[in-house]
Amino acid sequence: MSKLKSLFLIPCFILLSSVSVAQAQIPLATNSDGVPTLAPMLEEVTPAVVNISVEGKRVTRQRMPEAFRFFFGPNAPQEETREQPFRGLGSGVIIDAEAGYVVTNNHVIDDATDITVTLKDGRQFSARVLGRDEQTDVALLKIDNPRDLTAIQIGNSDAMRVGDFVVAIGNPFGLGQTVTSGIVSALGRGGFGPERLENFIQTDAAINSGNSGGALVDLRGNLIGINTAILGRGGNIGIGFAIPANMMKNLVDQILEFGEVRRGVLGVRGGNLTQELADALDISRTRGAWVSEVLADGAAERAGIQAGDVIVSVDGNDIQSFTELAATVGTMGAGRKVTLGVIRDGEAMNIDVELLEREAEAAAATMHAALQGAQLSAEGNNQGVRITSVDEGSPAHRLGLRADDIIIGVNRQRVSSVSELRRLLDNTQGVVAMHVRRGQSTLYLVLPN
Amino acid sequence: MKKASHPLIQLIIKPALMGLLVAATVIGVLPFVSSLGPQPHVADPQPASYAQAVNRASPAVVNIYTESIRQGPFDPRPRSSLRLGSGVIMDSRGFILTADHVVSGVDEIRVALQDGRLMGAQLVGSDRLTDLAVLRIDADNLPVIPQNNDIQTRVGDVVLAIGNPYNLGQTVTQGIISATGRAGLAERTGGLSSGYSDFLQMDAAINEGNSGGALVNSRGELVGINNVSFQSQIANRATTGIYFAVPYRLARRIMQQIISDGVVVRGYIGITAEQHYNTNQDIRGLLISAVDPQGPAANAGIQVGDFIYEIGGEPIQSVNQGLDIVAETRPGEVLDVLFYRDVRPMQARVRISRLGDNQ
Numbered sequence: 001m002s003k004l005k006s007l008f009l010i011p012c013f014i015l016l017s018s019v020s021v022a023q024a025q026i027p028l029a030t031n032s033d034g035v036p037t038l039a040p041m042l043e044e045v046t047p048a049v050v051n052i053s054v055e056g057k058r059v060t061r062q063r064m065p066e067a068f069r070f071f072f073g074p075n076a077p078q079e080e081t082r083e084q085p086f087r088g089l090g091s092g093v094i095i096d097a098e099a100g101y102v103v104t105n106n107h108v109i110d111d112a113t114d115i116t117v118t119l120k121d122g123r124q125f126s127a128r129v130l131g132r133d134e135q136t137d138v139a140l141l142k143i144d145n146p147r148d149l150t151a152i153q154i155g156n157s158d159a160m161r162v163g164d165f166v167v168a169i170g171n172p173f174g175l176g177q178t179v180t181s182g183i184v185s186a187l188g189r190g191g192f193g194p195e196r197l198e199n200f201i202q203t204d205a206a207i208n209s210g211n212s213g214g215a216l217v218d219l220r221g222n223l224i225g226i227n228t229a230i231l232g233r234g235g236n237i238g239i240g241f242a243i244p245a246n247m248m249k250n251l252v253d254q255i256l257e258f259g260e261v262r263r264g265v266l267g268v269r270g271g272n273l274t275q276e277l278a279d280a281l282d283i284s285r286t287r288g289a290w291v292s293e294v295l296a297d298g299a300a301e302r303a304g305i306q307a308g309d310v311i312v313s314v315d316g317n318d319i320q321s322f323t324e325l326a327a328t329v330g331t332m333g334a335g336r337k338v339t340l341g342v343i344r345d346g347e348a349m350n351i352d353v354e355l356l357e358r359e360a361e362a363a364a365a366t367m368h369a370a371l372q373g374a375q376l377s378a379e380g381n382n383q384g385v386r387i388t389s390v391d392e393g394s395p396a397h398r399l400g401l402r403a404d405d406i407i408i409g410v411n412r413q414r415v416s417s418v419s420e421l422r423r424l425l426d427n428t429q430g431v432v433a434m435h436v437r438r439g440q441s442t443l444y445l446v447l448p449n
Numbered sequence: 450m451k452k453a454s455h456p457l458i459q460l461i462i463k464p465a466l467m468g469l470l471v472a473a474t475v476i477g478v479l480p481f482v483s484s485l486g487p488q489p490h491v492a493d494p495q496p497a498s499y500a501q502a503v504n505r506a507s508p509a510v511v512n513i514y515t516e517s518i519r520q521g522p523f524d525p526r527p528r529s530s531l532r533l534g535s536g537v538i539m540d541s542r543g544f545i546l547t548a549d550h551v552v553s554g555v556d557e558i559r560v561a562l563q564d565g566r567l568m569g570a571q572l573v574g575s576d577r578l579t580d581l582a583v584l585r586i587d588a589d590n591l592p593v594i595p596q597n598n599d600i601q602t603r604v605g606d607v608v609l610a611i612g613n614p615y616n617l618g619q620t621v622t623q624g625i626i627s628a629t630g631r632a633g634l635a636e637r638t639g640g641l642s643s644g645y646s647d648f649l650q651m652d653a654a655i656n657e658g659n660s661g662g663a664l665v666n667s668r669g670e671l672v673g674i675n676n677v678s679f680q681s682q683i684a685n686r687a688t689t690g691i692y693f694a695v696p697y698r699l700a701r702r703i704m705q706q707i708i709s710d711g712v713v714v715r716g717y718i719g720i721t722a723e724q725h726y727n728t729n730q731d732i733r734g735l736l737i738s739a740v741d742p743q744g745p746a747a748n749a750g751i752q753v754g755d756f757i758y759e760i761g762g763e764p765i766q767s768v769n770q771g772l773d774i775v776a777e778t779r780p781g782e783v784l785d786v787l788f789y790r791d792v793r794p795m796q797a798r799v800r801i802s803r804l805g806d807n808q
Contacts, residue, residue, distance in 0.1 A: 036497075161498065161500035161503075162500060162503045162507070162621050163498050163499035163500035163501070163502060163503035163504075163621060164498040164499070164500055165499075182623060183609075183621065183622070184621075185620045185621050185622055186619060186620050186621065189617065189618065202617070202620060204623060204653070204654050219497065231615065231617070236689065237654060237656055238653075238655075238656065239614060239617070239620070239654070275566060286564060286565025286566075
């Protein structure tokens with residue numbers, strides 16, 4: 001009887017242990033003494049974080065002293081340019097083991113001619129830059145002949161809350177792989193560089209020089225940020241910043257699809273919603289992006305957004321400030337459809353917007369080799385694409401393009417916008433005949449194959 | 450054979466069903482059980498986070514901006530200087546604790562709440578020795594910091610510092626209590642040899658602008674008031690990993706005095722002493738190394754070399770404890786002091802004066 005009883009305890013036991021096995025998969029594990037430890041999670045994740053060492057040459061310019069001109073006459077060069085070799089160190093994160101894709105910061109690989117990726121197990125690979133973006137400081141590398149790599153799991157950075165535990169993994173001061181822990185100190189930090197798109201996760205996990213490009217992971221080991229910057233000159237003072245993983249992923253997707261970042265543009269100007277502004281507009285909330293001007297023919301105008309609207313969310317995620325709106329939209333990619341939460345006259349509504357391409361930035365060379373040297377922008381009222389400038393002697397100039405020409409068609413198809421021109425050029429095989437309006441007349445220019 | 454197998458099967462099936470029933474019950478109940486109380490051996494399905502504590506405490510931590518206008522004799526026009534700090538809303542009447550050095554000598558104080566409200570604040574009073582000040586704002590629906598009067602702060606407790614470093618916006622940093630009872634950081638003044646508060650030492654990073662902000666525990670309860678200025682007293686260059694806060698209970702006492710009296714009045718005895726173990730009597734106490742010749746102790750006949758072991762009926766174990774008893778005695782009241790001169794037990798009745806009056 002007692003034997004039978006002990007037998008029947010077994011199914012009970014098996015079921016019980018299956019429960020605890022399911023729970024043991026949660027990475028915040030405890031060691032045999034019941035003390036919490038991050039070690040099991042880190043064992044899984046750290047092989048996906050790599051050291052990056054670069055070599056390159058930086059061009060430094062120096063104005064010639066006046067005395068030179070005195071000695072060498074008026075034809076003496078005004079500037080002296082010097083190439084200086086440099087070496088740099090940083091970190092990176094493997095996001096695709098099979099393809100060998102590594103994410104890092106643009107400032108880690110800027111001006112680099114040789115990039116070496118060193119894995120945690122000591123193996124070294126050379127790598128090349130697939131694409132990079134200065135405004136967000138993100139770069140995507142590809143390891144040559146990748147094999148047996150470990151990729152990180154990318155988490156949902158929008159789900160992070162202030163107070164959540166995070167772990168920074170990187171290569172500070174070239175010491176070798178280092179793990180530091182902390183919490184999310186704040187979200188949506190930005191506005192440090194006026195030219196930049198910033199929506200940082202702030203953390204007190206110690207980040208130092210060399211950590212740049214490394215991983216910020218949650219307790220499950222999922223990537224939630226790319227460590228990028230710190231406040232403080234000497235070193236860490238408990239204030240570090242990471243690019244959110246969702247933003248990084250948007251940029252990587254664009255680089256993989258187009259070979260470059262194609263920023264989405266909403267076409268609004270504005271500022272942060274302040275208490276005074278909220279009072280004046282009779283809005284109960286004080287966080288959001290206030291639209292002061294809607295640019296003509298931009299994505300926002302087409303979707304019906306008006307000056308005075310307050311944008312409070314993008315695809316359901318709260319927007320705290322105009323800086324955050326700019327960074328969120330600016331990294332989503334042209335052509336992307338987003339739903340904006342808008343407050344107008346005290347009423348909340350959702351507006352669907354298709355983001356447009358940042359036209360002013362479109363360098364024609366990225367569309368067709370024969371257009372190199374020309375700068376493009378949209379002509380008003382969808383009348384075509386205006387050539388804003390053409391470099392003398394460039395391929396575009398030799399082709400016959402001149403400033404103020406307007407491209408109105410490609411191979412008998414009408415062109416109304418820069419993104420349309422890009423699409424047509426991408427999809428056209430062989431010779432391209434471009435229909436151009438110059439003043440009162442029109443002409444065809446033939447782009448060589 | 451058929452009949453014989455029956456009871457056997459019954460025998461097996463009955464406990465088997467019972468076992469499965471028990472198993473099913475345990476599986477069904479177990480998740481609830483683990484969510485009922487802290488179970489360090491079973492990992493919580495939701496990874497640990499301080500988000501809950503942050504949600505409870507952070508709305509009550511305010512940003513403080515001050516402006517002072519100075520015009521020197523040779524300045525053509527007045528110059529204004531701005532200072533930055535943090536503060537903690539202590540009750541719904543609008544009393545805010547902050548650091549004295551954030552608000553002392555300024556012409557205008559403005560308080561920014563986390564919900565976006567920005568308003569002027571009044572200085573109720575301040576205490577230089579603990580570097581605390583109390584402000585008041587006039588507003589409705591104020592978020593108040595969670596407080597626990599019986600709070601016990603131990604070395605190793607997890608703490609979160611909440612404030613506005615460098616005016617970045619509200620920032621939460623995490624660390625542990627590194628030490629308690631750190632004395633002697635505030636300005637040394639009169640009386641006994643050490644300072645007037647026992648500070649908390651921690652490793653949660655605080656920076657310029659964090660002063661006056663909240664230090665809370667993992668439940669979001671106020672543990673202390675952060676103070677950056679003490680850090681610069683122990684090291685000239687930027688230090689990391691060593692920061693200080695005024696403990697909650699001391700801060701609350703100071704605040705209550707400031708609210709009721711406008712100032713903090715401390716008793717003064719006029720001795721300098723150090724902790725000493727008297728081997729002759731086998732007791733702990735204070736050995737007097739100096740007396741203020743005009744002070745209350747000298748007037749009552751206490752001399753250098755006397756060994757004090759009891760003040761106001763309480764056995765004295767440490768300098769800080771004696772300091773606290775004296776400081777909290779109202780000026781004019783009499784404290785009985787028991788001491789040994791050599792091996793002779795003696796007693797003195799000391800009329801406590803007011804700290805700051807006789808130096």
